[in-house]
Amino acid sequence: MNDILQEYKTVVGEGVIQQLHQIASALKGIRIVHVNSTAQGGGVAEILQKLVPLSQALGLEVEWKVMKGDADFFKCTKSFHNALQGSQKTPDSYLLRKYEEVNAINAEELRPCLEEAGMVFIHDQQPAALIKYCPSRKGKWIWRCHVDASRPNRHVWKYLRDYIVKYDASVFSLDEFTQKLPHPIYLVPPSIDPLSEKNIELPADEIASIYQRFNLDPARPMILQVSRYDQFKDPLGVIKAYRLAKRFKPGLQLVLAGSGAADDPEGDTMLHIVQDDAKDDPDIHVLSFSFDTNRIINALQRAADIVLQKSTKEGFGLTVTEALWKGKPVIGGNVGGIRLQVVDHHTGFLVNTPEGAANRIRYLLQHPDRRESIGETGRQFVKENFLITRHLLDYMALMVTLIRPEDNSIEFK
Numbered sequence: 001m002n003d004i005l006q007e008y009k010t011v012v013g014e015g016v017i018q019q020l021h022q023i024a025s026a027l028k029g030i031r032i033v034h035v036n037s038t039a040q041g042g043g044v045a046e047i048l049q050k051l052v053p054l055s056q057a058l059g060l061e062v063e064w065k066v067m068k069g070d071a072d073f074f075k076c077t078k079s080f081h082n083a084l085q086g087s088q089k090t091p092d093s094y095l096l097r098k099y100e101e102v103n104a105i106n107a108e109e110l111r112p113c114l115e116e117a118g119m120v121f122i123h124d125q126q127p128a129a130l131i132k133y134c135p136s137r138k139g140k141w142i143w144r145c146h147v148d149a150s151r152p153n154r155h156v157w158k159y160l161r162d163y164i165v166k167y168d169a170s171v172f173s174l175d176e177f178t179q180k181l182p183h184p185i186y187l188v189p190p191s192i193d194p195l196s197e198k199n200i201e202l203p204a205d206e207i208a209s210i211y212q213r214f215n216l217d218p219a220r221p222m223i224l225q226v227s228r229y230d231q232f233k234d235p236l237g238v239i240k241a242y243r244l245a246k247r248f249k250p251g252l253q254l255v256l257a258g259s260g261a262a263d264d265p266e267g268d269t270m271l272h273i274v275q276d277d278a279k280d281d282p283d284i285h286v287l288s289f290s291f292d293t294n295r296i297i298n299a300l301q302r303a304a305d306i307v308l309q310k311s312t313k314e315g316f317g318l319t320v321t322e323a324l325w326k327g328k329p330v331i332g333g334n335v336g337g338i339r340l341q342v343v344d345h346h347t348g349f350l351v352n353t354p355e356g357a358a359n360r361i362r363y364l365l366q367h368p369d370r371r372e373s374i375g376e377t378g379r380q381f382v383k384e385n386f387l388i389t390r391h392l393l394d395y396m397a398l399m400v401t402l403i404r405p406e407d408n409s410i411e412f413k
Helices: 002-012 014-027 044-057 070-083 093-117 128-133 154-164 205-213 234-248 267-278 294-303 318-325 356-367 370-383 388-403
Strands: 033-035 063-066 119-123 140-144 169-172 185-189 222-226 255-257 284-289 306-309 330-331 346-353
Touching: 002 014, 002 044, 002 205, 014 388, 033 044, 033 093, 044 063, 044 318, 044 388, 063 093, 070 093, 070 154, 093 128, 119 388, 128 154, 128 306, 140 388, 169 388, 205 294, 222 234, 222 294, 222 318, 234 255, 234 267, 234 356, 255 267, 255 294, 267 284, 294 318, 306 318, 306 356, 318 330, 318 370, 346 356, 356 370
Parallel strands: 033 063, 033 119, 119 140, 140 169, 169 185, 222 255, 222 306, 255 284, 306 330, 330 346
Antiparallel strands: none
16 A cells, blocks of 8 residues: 555655654544545545545545435435525425435444544535434544535525534635634645546647547647536536637637536536537537546646636636646636635636636637746646645644644644
8 A cells, every 4th residue: 555655755755755654643543434425526526536545555544435315315415515605595394304314324324333433524515414313423523515605595504504513623625615613623625636547647649639539629729627517617607708719719619528426416407508508619519428537537638728617606626726737727717716726827817707718718828838837837836735645634634633632733734
């Protein structure tokens, strides 16, 4: 398992690996469990797919459990997701009962593992109620919120808060996302894995093959947005920005690429809306993938001239981090976690409207040297702030402070 640590050393350096070992030594013998709602699709699953084995390589006892649910359960939790991000639609009493019922059933199966664990991370709203059904828990429980909860639907937040107050701590990505809670709150931005299939360097011929595979013209500029088909990712706004930019740059191509997530029942509906809006333009390529397409996404991001993430709400936006890591300038919505990554005029541009996005597209296409310099700055920014080794370091420091509250020697970097 230590081979994986050697691989990361080549990216982040010897000092970071030594820090990881140092903090991990304080957590040896403590059983750590992560729980979320899907093994594939979405940023949480992507993070855990590498965070868990990297933790194990440090000698920690870490497990990852995925809760099970039916269509009505995920319909309810998707409405929670939207409500945390400001939607005023509230699930009805039947869906709320389904939410509680599914959590109770999962707790029955997971209880022996969860109640004996020394540290439990519950990710997002889907498994938040598990704590109610594990009354004999022995360790510390942390609720990890990955979404923008800065202005939630108050009815939904009040309902979820009744569960969340039972936790020993909560973790949010940004300070502005936090809500008042009667326990410690930690800020831990997400991260990408530089050694994953989605982020490793690719041979030039593999990148070039993308053009023929998706009927793209390598001689014409291409803009790209990679995301789930979700209203908050604003794919229709991206199409509008492309159409405005194309008036001044004929031949411009747009690629919208995304995959579904097992816990998102609204994705297909949004995909059909996007396909309908794009159907009359052969230069708009709406791609929908299965989960095992990381190298394809990687190649698309490397082939793109400009990457967009024009979200109207965004917990963090790992696709922004991925694009920056590949040296691409990013035009992002001026919201949430995108603001943490896109430093306006330095690693990309922040925009509020399709018109603003179109203006920035035009500017970057007219100034290739600027595209290159912004891309170089973005890659270095990710290396210093948003790689998975930093994420793991933060999580371990958090755990040490919870089990040793009197120890003030751990500092977040």
